[in-house]
Amino acid sequence: xxxxxxxxxxxxNIKENLKHYSDLAIRTYVDYxxxxxTFSAYTLLxxxxxxxxxxxxxxxxLKRVKKALETLGxxxxxYTALMEEMKSFREEIxxxxxLLTAYTDRMICYEYVLNRMELRYLPEKELxxxxxxxxxxxxxxxxxxxxxxxxxxxxxxxxxxxxxxxIPVHMTKGKLxxxxxxxxxxxxxxxxxxxxxxxxxxxxSAMLYEPERYVGQYPELEREIAELxxxxxENLTREQYEKLAALLENGAKEIHEITDFYYSVQNVVNGIYxxxxxxxxxxxxxxxxxxxxxxxSHLAVGDLKEEMLMPLEGCxxxxxxxxxxxxxxxxxxxxxxKADLEQTGLTELFRDFVLVSNLLSDSLFxxxxxxxxxxxxxxxxxHRCTNELLDELSEKFNQVSRxxxxxIMGQILEKLPMPFQNVEEVQEYIRVNLMGCQDKxxxxxxxxxxxxxxxxxxxxx
Numbered sequence: 001x002x003x004x005x006x007x008x009x010x011x012x013n014i015k016e017n018l019k020h021y022s023d024l025a026i027r028t029y030v031d032y033x034x035x036x037x038t039f040s041a042y043t044l045l046x047x048x049x050x051x052x053x054x055x056x057x058x059x060x061x062l063k064r065v066k067k068a069l070e071t072l073g074x075x076x077x078x079y080t081a082l083m084e085e086m087k088s089f090r091e092e093i094x095x096x097x098x099l100l101t102a103y104t105d106r107m108i109c110y111e112y113v114l115n116r117m118e119l120r121y122l123p124e125k126e127l128x129x130x131x132x133x134x135x136x137x138x139x140x141x142x143x144x145x146x147x148x149x150x151x152x153x154x155x156x157x158x159x160x161x162x163x164x165x166x167i168p169v170h171m172t173k174g175k176l177x178x179x180x181x182x183x184x185x186x187x188x189x190x191x192x193x194x195x196x197x198x199x200x201x202x203x204x205s206a207m208l209y210e211p212e213r214y215v216g217q218y219p220e221l222e223r224e225i226a227e228l229x230x231x232x233x234e235n236l237t238r239e240q241y242e243k244l245a246a247l248l249e250n251g252a253k254e255i256h257e258i259t260d261f262y263y264s265v266q267n268v269v270n271g272i273y274x275x276x277x278x279x280x281x282x283x284x285x286x287x288x289x290x291x292x293x294x295x296x297s298h299l300a301v302g303d304l305k306e307e308m309l310m311p312l313e314g315c316x317x318x319x320x321x322x323x324x325x326x327x328x329x330x331x332x333x334x335x336x337x338k339a340d341l342e343q344t345g346l347t348e349l350f351r352d353f354v355l356v357s358n359l360l361s362d363s364l365f366x367x368x369x370x371x372x373x374x375x376x377x378x379x380x381x382x383h384r385c386t387n388e389l390l391d392e393l394s395e396k397f398n399q400v401s402r403x404x405x406x407x408i409m410g411q412i413l414e415k416l417p418m419p420f421q422n423v424e425e426v427q428e429y430i431r432v433n434l435m436g437c438q439d440k441x442x443x444x445x446x447x448x449x450x451x452x453x454x455x456x457x458x459x460x461x
Contacts, residue, residue: 001325008329014340018333022349025326027286029278029356032319034292035312036360037271041069041299042309044264057217061265064089066300068272073296083276086269093266094365095213100259102211103221105204105411107252110228112407114245115449116168119441121238127440134447136435140427146454148423157418160426162453165414166446167430168437169406173397176409177390183416184389188382191374198415199385205411208392218258224251233403266364274359277352288315327357 001024008017044065068089071082119127147159180202187195203209216222224247231244282289291311298304333341334350341347358366377385397405420426437443 001322005325005329008333011336014337015344018337018340018344018346021326021329021333022346022353024322025353026278026281028319028322028326029274029353029360030282031286031288031315032323033271033274033278033356033360034288035316035319037268037275038292038295038299038309038312039316040264040267040271041065041296042304044268045299045302046304058261061093061261065265065268066302068269069296070300072272072275073293073300077279079276079280083273086273086276090266090269090273093262093269095211096217097259097262097266097365098211099214099217100255100262102204102209103218103225103251104255104259105209106207106225106228107248107255109205109207109404109407109411110244111248111252112410113233113403114241114248116403116439116442116445117233117236117241119444121241122441127444131440131444131447134451136431139447139451140430140435142454143430143450144423144427146457147426160418160420161414163450164418164429165410166449167410167433168439168442168446169409169413170433170437171409171413173394176412177393179416179419180390180393180412181386184382184386186417187377188379190377192377192381193374195377195382195385199389201415202389202412203392205415206393206396206408208396218254221251221254224248233401263364270359270364274356277359278356281349281352288312323357323360326353330354330357 004017004020004024007013008021045062068082068086071077119130122130143163147163148156150156150159184195184198187198200209227247228244231240236244279289285293288311291308295304295308295312298308330350330353334354338347341350355368358368393408396408400408420429434443434446437446
């Protein structure tokens with residue numbers, strides 16, 4: 001396989017090697033897809049609790065999974081029909097997760113607000129005693145060691161983003177917009193999809209993104225979020241604060257349970273979808289594929305015996321290695337050898353290889369459309385996107401109270417490129433914005449949060 005990949009990379013005997021590659025890829029993806037999907041389905045269905053305790057929505061999802069497994073395990077499976085069913089099922093789950101992600105981002109924003117109010121209701125002396133525990137010079141040395149102690153630049157950058165997202169925000173709207181505009185210009189002349197992904201991230205962080213599909217599906221969550229949105233955070237009593245904090249905790253728990261379930265379901269749905277694509281190309285079924293078919297039928301009716309899984313044990317590592325080798329040149333083949341693929345009748349097959357590769361990847365909700373050529377983000381596209389985003393943000397800031405506005409700004413700043421040129425600039429920013437913070441309750445909360453981060457790293461190191 002290594003020689004094959006090397007020869008394709010060098011363009012040797014390309015038509016013959018493309019055929020050889022396709023035979024290897026079909027066998028690899030059939031086995032890999034079988035193993036991935038089977039163990040995912042086993043985990044989902046065998047850990048299933050009494051269905052009566054599941055919501056009607058979850059029960060319906062599990063029934064659809066079982067029916068799909070039964071169909072896939074049958075001798076006369078209509079792969080095209082089942083693939084369309086899984087495509088539709090996948091889109092439904094992705095739509096629900098899109099909505100739940102928007103709810104999660106709102107919860108994160110209001111958690112930011114409520115966290116900073118946690119110590120507001122303490123007696124003044126008790127708050128002063130807590131603040132006295134932190135000596136500025138010593139604390140700054142510890143924070144510098146935490147931020148810059150790693151030689152890995154990515155680790156350092158991730159820590160900087162995390163810390164800067166927690167530091168109290170003292171920035172004008174104009175300065176924030178300037179920072180956003182600078183960040184967006186970095187995407188000019190790059191792929192539009194990269195800019196669109198960044199815009200989506202900023203919009204969700206700022207509670208601007210409002211998916212319409214499945215609104216009304218989770219009325220309790222919607223009620224809790226509406227209550228969080230309508231609270232008067234500048235004049236919140238202790239009782240109101242405690243009620244909102246409990247509401248936030250309940251909402252977060254509910255979202256976690258739902259999303260955890262759908263992650264598991266999507267894993268199985270993606271696997272079935274991938275197998276519906278690749279199995280029709282397989283003329284001779286491997287030992288793994290035959291074992292998988294038997295397991296699916298038993299999983300569907302709930303009478304699987306654990307020993308049936310034994311033929312699949314210890315096989316996944318080899319499949320992962322083989323698929324990694326094959327995928328190292330997959331996109332190169334599709335872009336560099338279009339004419340050869342057309343002449344050998346392999347264009348559609350290689351397009352399907354990309355789909356299967358995406359479906360079996362760790363990115364469960366990846367966009368499956370296979371673009372032949374990316375559109376570029378020219379200056380006019382970047383300018384239009386920037387104006388639209390800043391207009392939306394301006395409107396949002398006019399609608400929310402000051403604590404919520406600062407929370408949104410903090411969430412956005414965490415996503416933007418860091419503006420610091422050296423360690424001294426980082427230290428100065430922290431001294432001014434954290435150590436110089438006039439809101440003693442907020443300052444103390446952030447000092448405690450960052451101290452917990454540093455303590456946690458020490459315990460793990």
